[in-house]
Amino acid sequence: DFEKSTDSLRLSEDLFSAALIAGSIANYFDFPLVIWATTFSSVLMNLNEYPTVMAPTWSSINQARTLTRLFERYNWREVAVVYYSARSDVIPRCSLIVEDLELMMNDNPNMTMTYRRQVSNITNSTFKNVLRAIKDVSRITVICLESVEARRNLMVAIAEEGMDTNEYMWLLLEARKIGFGVFPG
Structure with missing residues (x-):
């Protein structure tokens, strides 16, 4: 069950639209989401919209x-x-x-x-x-x-x-x- 998952970290290679959805879900459930991808939109770095999203790669x-x-x-x-x-x-x-x-x-x-x-x-x-x-x-x-x-x-x-x-x-x-x-x- 997604809500009962004990994973505290999710690694993602999703495309941009999927990353936006994942960022919204991560915010809702208050768990960190690490975006590991090629260059991605800076929209995902908006701390108000996606406070739990982090990225070791460049936006x-x-x-x-x-x-x-x-x-x-x-x-x-x-x-x-x-x-x-x-x-x-x-x-x-x-x-x-x-x-x-x-x-x-x-x-x-x-x-x-x-x-x-x-x-x-x-x-x-x-x-x-x-x-x-x-x-x-x-x-x-x-x-x-x-x-x-x-x-x-x-x-x-x-x-x-x-x-x-x-x-x-x-x-x-x-x-x-x-x-x-x-x-x-």
């Missing part, structure tokens, strides 16, 4: 906060953002980070998101069009791409557009928590 707000601190440290005021969510309907990792980043930047009068684009097509020509637009508005670009193919195509487009120089800063986010390499195994 989207942590990554957005880290980026804004980096921007402040180096006085980067104009930032472009490009992202691609390979599984946006299942686990919207990149879009969660970008949403929180935009909220934080909107609260800071010294920062402007000069360009924001979610790409749905990860071809070389799509990335070239995005890069041409970025050239006019920013030298600092935050990139969150959830597929290896998208990263490769972007890097090729950056080189072909002559933007692989010290003039540009590319900040690649890794939202899947597996690093940037794929190792045989």
Whole structure:
């Protein structure tokens, strides 16, 4: 019986919607819920709504906060953002980070998101069009791409557009928590 369970800790790898439900249940029954997952929405870190939820992994707000601190440290005021969510309907990792980043930047009068684009097509020509637009508005670009193919195509487009120089800063986010390499195994 769930109510009579003596377990004081639940580990979860649930998807976002399931985590919201689990967080509400954990709050109701007043037991701790540990979210062990890839990047998840900062909504679950609302202590009023989910006081018993904890997470050893990063929520989207942590990554957005880290980026804004980096921007402040180096006085980067104009930032472009490009992202691609390979599984946006299942686990919207990149879009969660970008949403929180935009909220934080909107609260800071010294920062402007000069360009924001979610790409749905990860071809070389799509990335070239995005890069041409970025050239006019920013030298600092935050990139969150959830597929290896998208990263490769972007890097090729950056080189072909002559933007692989010290003039540009590319900040690649890794939202899947597996690093940037794929190792045989």
